[in-house]
Every structure is written in structure tokens, then in C-alpha cells.
Amino acid sequence: xxxxxxxxxxxxxxxxxxxxxxxxxxxxxxxxxxxxxxxxxxxxxxxxxxxxxxxxxxxxxxxxxxxxxxxxxxxxxxxxxxxxxxxxxxxxxxxxxxxxxxxxxxxxxxxxxxxxxxxxxxxxxxxxxxxxxxxxxxxxxxxxxxxxxxxxxxxxxxxxxxxxxxxxxxxxxxxxxxxxxxxxxxxxxxxxxxxxxxxxxxxxxxxxxxxxxxxxxxxxxxxxxxxxxxxxxxxxxxxx
Amino acid sequence: xxxxxxxxxxxxxxxxxxxxxxxxxxxxxxxxxxxxxxxxxxxxxxxxxxxxxxxxxxxxxxxxxxxxxxxxxxxxxxxxxxxxxxxxxxxxxxxxxxxxxxxxxxxxxxxxxxxxxxxxxxxxxxxxxxxxxxxxxxxxxxxxxxxxxxxxxxxxxxxxxxxxxxxxxxxxxxxxxxxxxxxxxxxxxxxxxxxxxxxxxxxxxxxxxxxxxxxxxxxxxxxxxxxxxxxxxxxxxxxxxxxxxxxx
Numbered sequence: 001x002x003x004x005x006x007x008x009x010x011x012x013x014x015x016x017x018x019x020x021x022x023x024x025x026x027x028x029x030x031x032x033x034x035x036x037x038x039x040x041x042x043x044x045x046x047x048x049x050x051x052x053x054x055x056x057x058x059x060x061x062x063x064x065x066x067x068x069x070x071x072x073x074x075x076x077x078x079x080x081x082x083x084x085x086x087x088x089x090x091x092x093x094x095x096x097x098x099x100x101x102x103x104x105x106x107x108x109x110x111x112x113x114x115x116x117x118x119x120x121x122x123x124x125x126x127x128x129x130x131x132x133x134x135x136x137x138x139x140x141x142x143x144x145x146x147x148x149x150x151x152x153x154x155x156x157x158x159x160x161x162x163x164x165x166x167x168x169x170x171x172x173x174x175x176x177x178x179x180x181x182x183x184x185x186x187x188x189x190x191x192x193x194x195x196x197x198x199x200x201x202x203x204x205x206x207x208x209x210x211x212x213x214x215x216x217x218x219x220x221x222x223x224x225x226x227x228x229x230x231x232x233x234x235x236x237x238x239x240x
Numbered sequence: 241x242x243x244x245x246x247x248x249x250x251x252x253x254x255x256x257x258x259x260x261x262x263x264x265x266x267x268x269x270x271x272x273x274x275x276x277x278x279x280x281x282x283x284x285x286x287x288x289x290x291x292x293x294x295x296x297x298x299x300x301x302x303x304x305x306x307x308x309x310x311x312x313x314x315x316x317x318x319x320x321x322x323x324x325x326x327x328x329x330x331x332x333x334x335x336x337x338x339x340x341x342x343x344x345x346x347x348x349x350x351x352x353x354x355x356x357x358x359x360x361x362x363x364x365x366x367x368x369x370x371x372x373x374x375x376x377x378x379x380x381x382x383x384x385x386x387x388x389x390x391x392x393x394x395x396x397x398x399x400x401x402x403x404x405x406x407x408x409x410x411x412x413x414x415x416x417x418x419x420x421x422x423x424x425x426x427x428x429x430x431x432x433x434x435x436x437x438x439x440x441x442x443x444x445x446x447x448x449x450x451x452x453x454x455x456x457x458x459x460x461x462x463x464x465x466x467x468x469x470x471x472x473x474x475x476x477x478x479x480x481x482x483x484x485x486x487x488x
Contacts, residue, residue, distance in 0.1 A: 084403075084406055084410070087406070087407070087409075087410030088410065102411070182399070182403075184396040184397060184407070193399075194397060196378075197378025198378060198383075199334055
């Protein structure tokens with residue numbers, strides 16, 4: 001550790017090695033939670049989005065209900081219902097489900113995943129629906145069936161259009177994960193709240209954690225810029 | 241000349257008059273039974289509310305009671321939203337850096353509460369290993385468990401006692417360590433729960449918190465509290481709410 005950092009750490013009460021470790025553990029938890037819910041959410045959302053565009057209302061209807069429910073209610077309420085609600089179901093403590101729901105991590109992961117999957121489904125559905133008719137007709141003219149068309153033409157084309165909106169969803173999810181701290185998970189915000197309540201220094205505790213979130217957001221923005229450049233490279237001017 | 245004196249004394253009377261009429265605003269975080277809560281008719285009451293009224297009477301000032309959530313207590317005091325905090329704020333060194341405390345006016349122990357089936361000795365660190373203990377974030381109970389049992393037990397911190405009791409009922413927690421009267425109200429009042437260890441006296445007690453610059457006010461408050469403790473008013477109020485001694 002450089003000397004000036006060690007010196008700075010020694011002369012302030014709040015940012016000692018111990019509290020910095022607490023922030024670090026919180027950062028790991030936040031990243032872990034957000035990453036897992038985003039990956040699982042995306043894997044769930046792609047098939048749901050495809051089925052959501054199917055004309056048969058028996059297929060697309062239930063998915064519409066699901067996305068409507070999870071986009072129509074606050075994530076905090078969803079988390080409360082899943083975390084505290086499930087614990088109130090009589091006899092749940094004797095089943096194997098309790099092994100999963102006892103720890104706060106899995107209820108939070110479930111709530112976050114269902115929430116982000118609902119938003120992502122609608123983002124991808126919109127992108128699929130806005131596929132230019134010409135591309136689909138050309139694929140049909142080549143004799144591609146529905147599956148092949150979906151795989152080769154529609155999904156790659158939709159992915160390009162969805163990536164900008166999806167990057168917003170990812171950043172929103174990172175910030176929304178701050179509510180994990182209400183169900184005793186010590187994520188970044190949980191660490192900040194613990195440190196705030198120990199030292200009664202709201203500015204120090206929360207501005208530091210705000211900076212942590214900003215750095216994470218910056219990394220995400222940077223990564224998505226690279227991804228967009230890659231996916232949309234055919235649209236760049238030749239000498240651009 | 242005579243007129244001038246009359247005018248001057250009028251002005252003086254007016255000035256001192258306004259100075260006396262200046263209300264003291266006292267902050268409480270409710271509900272925190274039996275210290276501060278609303279009774280069935282919605283009236284603010286409780287041990288600290290009545291004690292605050294008695295202090296105001298001794299100080300001969302009007303008092304206004306302000307409701308403030310715990311998280312914003314000290315910031316609100318420093319931002320002059322109110323002048324005194326009488327909301328069960330335990331005196332700690334960290335808090336004393338931000339606010340000025342009066343002499344302590346009560347002390348309650350921390351109590352261990354758990355389900356009837358809980359039979360572990362809470363002071364036996366080997367037996368307590370990997371047990372999950374619930375505490376309220378930032379309380380003296382939190383500090384005690386963190387310092388004495390950190391790394392042994394699994395500590396979960398809650399913002400409200402309600403959330404914590406909900407998780408005790410849901411069997412996410414093995415035991416809670418909470419301010420004794422709060423545990424008595426929220427846990428012991430339910431079937432199937434008991435006290436599972438000796439109460440632990442923690443900290444220096446609870447004091448009135450004021451801004452650091454209000455040293456004169458602190459002197460008056462201390463004097464008022466001392467008088468109340470001596471003349472029996474304190475004991476009378478305490479007996480209304482507690483069947484054990486919290487006087488310090």
C-alpha cells in the first residue's frame with residue numbers, strides 16, 4: 001500500500017482498514033447478486049420474448065400477465081412479499097424449500113431475477129417486433145423455416161436494436177439492488193448503513209458508497225459501449 | 241425622559257417575553273413502547289413523553305413534540321429541526337462527538353429472547369457458534385454482540401424491531417438481543433417465546449441529546465432532571481410504565 005494512503009487511513013476515524021473491508025465485502029455481494037440475477041434473467045427473457053410475439057393468446061397471454069405484474073409493482077414490494085411472505089406460509093420451515101428461503105440471498109436473487117426478466121422480455125420483444133419486414137421476407141424467399149429465421153435473422157438483428165435499452169436496464173438493476181439491504185443482506189448499501197449507524201457520519205458513509213456505485217456504472221457503460229461498437233460496426237462510415 | 245423609560249422598559253419586557261415564549265422542540269421516534277407511542281386515541285404518550293413534559297414544566301417553557309424517524313435523528317437536531325432528543329438515545333462516545341448529552345436519565349439492559357425450544361447458554365461461545373443472532377442496527381446491543389461475539393455467531397442487523405421479530409418467528413433467527421422493554425413488548429407477548437439469558441447492562445444509559453453549542457440549555461436540563469429524580473416525580477412516572485427499576 002502506498003505510504004500516502006496508509007497515512008490517510010491512520011488519521012481518519014471512519015475509513016479504517018476494517019470499514020474498507022466491510023465496503024469491499026459489500027461490493028462483492030452487490031456484484032455477485034446483480035450479475036447472477038442479470039444472467040439468469042436474460043436467459044429466461046429470451047425464450048419468453050420469442051413466445052410473447054407468438055400470435056396464439058394462450059401462449060403470449062400468460063407472459064403478458066407476468067411482465068405486467070412485475071413491471072407494475074415496485075421491486076421493494078416484490079422483495080418484501082418473497083422474503084417475509086414466504087416465511088409466513090404455515091409449515092414451510094419443515095420442507096426443503098426452507099433451506100433455500102432461509103437465507104436472504106435466494107429470496108433477493110429470485111425477486112431481482114423475476115423483475116429484470118420481466119423488463120428484459122419486453123425490451124427484446126419490442127426489438128423482435130421492429131425487425132424490418134424486408135429482412136424476414138428475404139429469409140422466407142431463401143426457404144428458411146421459422147426456427148432458422150429466428151436464429152439466423154431475427155434474433156441477431158433484434159439484439160443489435162435491444163442492446164442500448166438493455167444497457168439501461170443493467171444500470172437500473174445495479175442501483176435497484178441497493179434495496180437488498182432491507183432484508184439483512186450486507187451489500188454495498190448495507191455496508192454503508194452499518195458504517196453510518198456506527199459513526200453517525202452520513203456524508204462520509206454514503207458519499208463513499210455513491211462513488212462505488214458510480215465506478216461500477218462507469219465500468220458497465222464502458223463495456224456496453226464496446227459491445228455496441230462491435231455489434232453495430234457495419235453501420236459505421238467507412239473512414240469513421 | 242419618563243416616556244423614554246416607559247418605552248424602554250416596554251421594549252425590554254417585550255424582548256424577554258419573546259425569549260421566554262420560545263418553544264423547545266423535542267423529538268421522538270415512534271412507536272417505541274412503552275417509551276413513546278400513540279395511545280388508542282392517537283395521543284402521544286409514554287415514559288419519555290411524560291418525563292419530557294415534566295422537564296418542560298420545570299424549565300417553565302412551552303414544548304412542542306416532533307416525530308422524527310431514527311435514521312434522521314442526529315442530522316435533524318444539527319439542522320435545527322428540533323432542540324432536544326428524548327427518544328431513548330443511549331450515550332456513546334461516537335454520538336458524543338456530534339451532540340451534547342445530558343446526564344443519563346434511564347438505563348435498560350439488553351435482553352436475550354428466543355423460542356421455548358432454545359436451550360443454549362448465550363454466554364457459552366462454543367455452544368453459540370454459528371447461531372444466528374438478530375440485533376437492531378447501530379444500537380448498543382449491536383455493538384456488544386459485534387465486539388464480544390463477532391466471528392462466532394452470525395449477526396443479522398435490522399432497521400426496525402418489527403422486521404427482526406418477523407424473522408425470529410420465521411425461524412431465520414435463533415435468538416434476538418434487544419433492548420429489554422422492547423423484547424418484553426414484542427417477543428415475550430407472543431406464545432412460545434421466552435427470555436433465554438441473563439439481561440446485560442450496557443453502556444452509560446440514555447441521555448437527552450442537544451446541540452453542542454447549547455451548553456446553557458444542557459445545564460438547565462440537567463438541573464431539571466435532578467430535581468425530578470429527587471422530588472418523586474420521576475418515580476411516579478416510572479411506576480406507571482415499568483414494574484422494574486430503570487432509574488440511574
